[in-house]
Amino acid sequence: MGFGQFHDRTFDLTPGLNVLLGPNEAGKSTLTQFITAILFGFPTKKHPELRYEPLDGSQFGGSLDLVKDDNVYRVTRVAGPRGGKVTLQNRTTDLTLPATQLPKLLAPVDLQLFENVYALNELRLGTVFQASKQVVMDRLRHVGAVGSDFWLAQAQQLDRAADERYKPQGRNPQLNQQLQQHRDLTAKLEKANGAYQDYWRLLQDQGDARQQQATLQRALTEARQRVNDLTQQLQAWPIYQQWQTLGQEPTVATTGFTEDDVTAFERVTSQVTAAQSALKADQHRLQNLQSHTQLPKLFQEALKVTPQLTPLLAQLATVTETEQERARLLAQQQDLEQRATGIERQYATANGQMPRPFSLATTQQLKQLQDNLALANQKRRRLQQNLNQANEDYRRLQPTRQHRNPLGDKQVGWLAAGLVALIGAMFLPGTVFKLLGAALGIVIGYYGVFVVDSQTPASRQLQELADDIKDLQAQLREGGQRIDELTDQIDAIGTAHDLGRLPAEQWLAAQAAIGEWERLTRQLASVHQRLTATGEPQQAFQTAVTTLLPSLAHQDFREILRQLEQLQTTQQQLATQDGELAGLTAQLKRDQTALTTAQAAQTTFLRTRNVADETEFYHQYQTIREQGNRTAQRQALATQLGSDRLAQLQQTDQATLTQATQTAQTTATDLQHQLDTVTTHLATLAGQLAHLTSSGTQAVLRQKLANLETSMQATAREWVLDRLTSQWIAATLAAASGDRLPKIVSQAGEFYAQLTENRYTKIELTTETLRVQRADGAWRTVGQLSRGTAEQLDLAVKLAFAVVMQSQAAMPLVIDDGLVNFDANRRQATYQLLAKLGQRLQVILLTADSAAQTVAQGPTNQVVRLTSK
Structure with a gap:
């Protein structure tokens, strides 16, 4: 496996102080991130700089060993969804545990607590400057009460909700805005009481103006429709004129010049062309036949x-067939x-030896062995699944040690009961009852923190599961021996038949190819024998021919055959030449008669249509086509105009249409001007009404004011409830951490004195x-300290937390070059403190400072040197 620059590397760490010493790029930060990632999961691919995927392309992941309650657990994590695929194994009991047990094994430490307290570096120590007062308080409460993050978040959420409802000096919170709205509504109600008469008069004027506006809008719509219709008629006038022009073109007769006539004329013309071509071809053949009276040289030699x-x-036909058969062979x-070579390349051994085929008995034996092996493997997998289930049941029934945890189920129940009692006390009559109820809620919540769950033994079931596990393990060993025996028998068959280079799964499939190779080998021998038998007669025939015709002595056999065939053809042509000349003469007469007939038909076709030649015929045909196109175009224009529009245009002229359009546009403009005047008057009335009723009518304003007061009361109750609940949570957590927080603060003070050489006590x-x-007695806040001194304070608090909480949260301290801002003396003091703490907990110090190795002395300490790559 690999992680960053490390590949198949193992680090053995001692229980005490471990100093991993190395220069820059030696892998110190990689190891820190490795520990975090294996325990809590790989970061997503949105943060590639934190993933440290292997540089050499090996499998991403690794494993580490944890020791808890005298048991050694191995955690292995490789690339996979949701932070990686985890394997958890108890190496002490040799049991594989489900991955869901890892968070329980690490509890109460999660990723946030581990990074804030146990995994330290310069960046995380430097956050002490960025923390506000509330953040510092929350971190210390987290230190004092492990697992209090949920309740701290709830308290902060309640505080934010309360601030969103009311702030004494705020403007945006809900109650602040409601108070401002209450003042505004009160002023508007007083103003509305003095403008009541004017309001009704303006409403009457507004109604009359709106009625006039509606009348003008209807008239304007009709005028615009009239303008639009006349404008469309005027725009369509050029199309109408074009339609009239096309109707004035003269028409001509179309008889004899249709598409069918053109087809008939082209057929007659094709007959003339074909007759002319046949006459020329036969004339050319006659010329060639007459020119071939001179005999070739080979024919003169053969005479x-x-x-x-x-x-x-006479043997030429038989010899030719034999040569064709020889080429096919x-x-x-x-x-x-080629086919045999392909099979040999796939299945032959290194020395070229082909495997031997199986007999029927061997084939049946191999199939039986493979079936038995498959059954044995299937049985082994089933036994392994049963063993895993038994291990899981055994682990689940094992008694587990319960730690005191303020976030346990019963503690949460007690805290919820205390919260209900506190909220219910707010609604009790009388101050005394409210105080008594609040005190009761705090006592119930405080008591719930210290509830300890009991344990449940299951010894008899554990013993039965242990016996089942031993029996399953024995069956697995027997199954493994059976699988080895079957595998050896199969290997022996492969060795006996030279099949060692092939996987056993392919042996049966290869038998067909081995049989095909043997068949091809036999066919090759038969073809070679037939080639040898045909070669001798062919050689004798070639020798006899070249002896009689020396000019063919240097030609290959196929060329000799071709020359002999041409010699026979020449002899046959000479025998039939006289008859062919007579036939060609008669054919020329027939060709001339066909040409005369076709030309007469063409002349008759043109004469019946009163045209002189082909050009005039096609000109008349094109004229008639254009006449048809004009008729179709005029019909398309009529369709484009429409029957109604065409009738309108036929009843007027362009001048009258232009005058009517201008008159309609003037009328529409006048109506638009009147409508704009009325609309402006309505806007003025609306402004006056808005001025008088900017605060609303009296009834509406009174209802709004009443609704607002009801909403203000509900908001005030919610604000009080959120604020008191947040204060109760803070008081409860403070009480829950009261027994540990003083120890942590005291221990941190001792550590801080050592780190600062007693400058701060x-x-x-x-x-x-x-x-x-x-x-000297002077007090300083965090903001008044230097960066290095503030980081030393943060380190002291986190070291104190690790020491005080070790019994409940035993985790190693990992410090990755976190002391770079310490001066030499305080850095040396830190090394000595870490060496001392190494006697109580495990410390992993990754640094480039060679001075750190001087303190790593003792049976539980060690120094590991890293080298850069």
């Missing part, structure tokens, strides 16, 4: 040996060799802040 060559030409031989926690006393 001299015709008697000897004729028997060989060569291709088949190449294919068989006392730490005091007041009701509002934390202060320290110098040796």
